[in-house]
Amino acid sequence: MALAVPQGTGSMLMILGALGGFALAMVNTFKKQPSPALILAYALLEGFFLGGLTRILDNLYPGVGIQAVVGTLSVFAVTLVLFKSGKVRATPKLMRFFMIALIGYAVFALVNLVMMWTGAVNTPFGLSTSVEIFGIPLGVFIGVLAIGLAAFSLIMDFTSIEAAISAGAPQRFSWTAAFGLTVTLVWLYVEIIRLLSILRGND
Template structure:
């Protein structure tokens, strides 16, 4: 897959601005393009405007730094950081809403956030051009979902919310450090394993959800807490695998962002990069807080 293999970045036109085409040359014997007819081309010393400039002005013009990526409308790492911070800020604001409403309303907002966030995640993933409004709306809905989920689980197992936040930030920081040092890369072989493992995990999650909705299993987390292997709930093994997959998804996000910056992607795609990071961080947080809840419930 292009740009690190993250499906969020697939199909996006991550192509930098190409060099401007050369000025067309007039056929031999004709007046150069852009030159008024009958007027002689300027000498090598420059046009009238340049000739009227002082030596100090000419020196300043020639010594000023070249235009950077931000000046030419290309994506930069700073753009991605700012956009990601905006998404996380909206997400935290959405999560805070669930802390100031009643328990029943918080659960309702959690369901609305989960369903709305899922729909907008699909829309933003398959949308060719990024929409800041839709991406920020997605972040807000996911904030409602995560806030309600955290409030519910933290009431059952006090402290898991804070532990999940610390765990998410820790995994993000370690993953970013390993990527910057070149210790971990999204190689084709690793990406193939990631896709196979992710599909297998998605199938398990779907089957587990169906069993829980139909009442086939009555454990709080379905098969995750209902199946015990060597005295350890199945959800612990599944949770560790899922956290590893989410961490590798961060590596693919970083790879995609790095490729976009290097190739001179248009600045608007910094929103796509921010959206990809937000999706992965939401996934990582959910897996960590669920794993912590399963471990606490097994005490």
């Protein structure tokens, strides 16, 4: 569906979805009680964002959209299996590592964004493709780290859901859980399609 829309429409959908999705993400995050309507609206806007992003990147690197979908579903499935088997858990030690790595990633993303906006770097993904380590774009290393962080975020989501069920949380918690999973899956998909695009651009 996303690949059938014109390139210009894809750009507009991406911008609309990104801005609207961010606004609703903030509202849903700080809202005391989950609102099904707002959570569904957030999911719809993120669908616009991902559809537009996929249209743009798939036009540049044909096939990355399908690959990103398969990759996202694969990471989700593997993470769920590992969680259910008890082999991976959100332990305090892993949580500390996650927070440190997440802060480092956020700082890099902010610096990269500012440098792209100011024209300090002119490559499509900023420092991710303009800096290389042993001939490999920096974005490949950052992308693998980000996918790992997103996968661990899924573990945290699963842990929260399991704990809520064990505690007999009210049914409305299911909307909060759905919102959390949606946020994580969007993040995971974006990181995977960006990594695939960087790899394709480096061929």
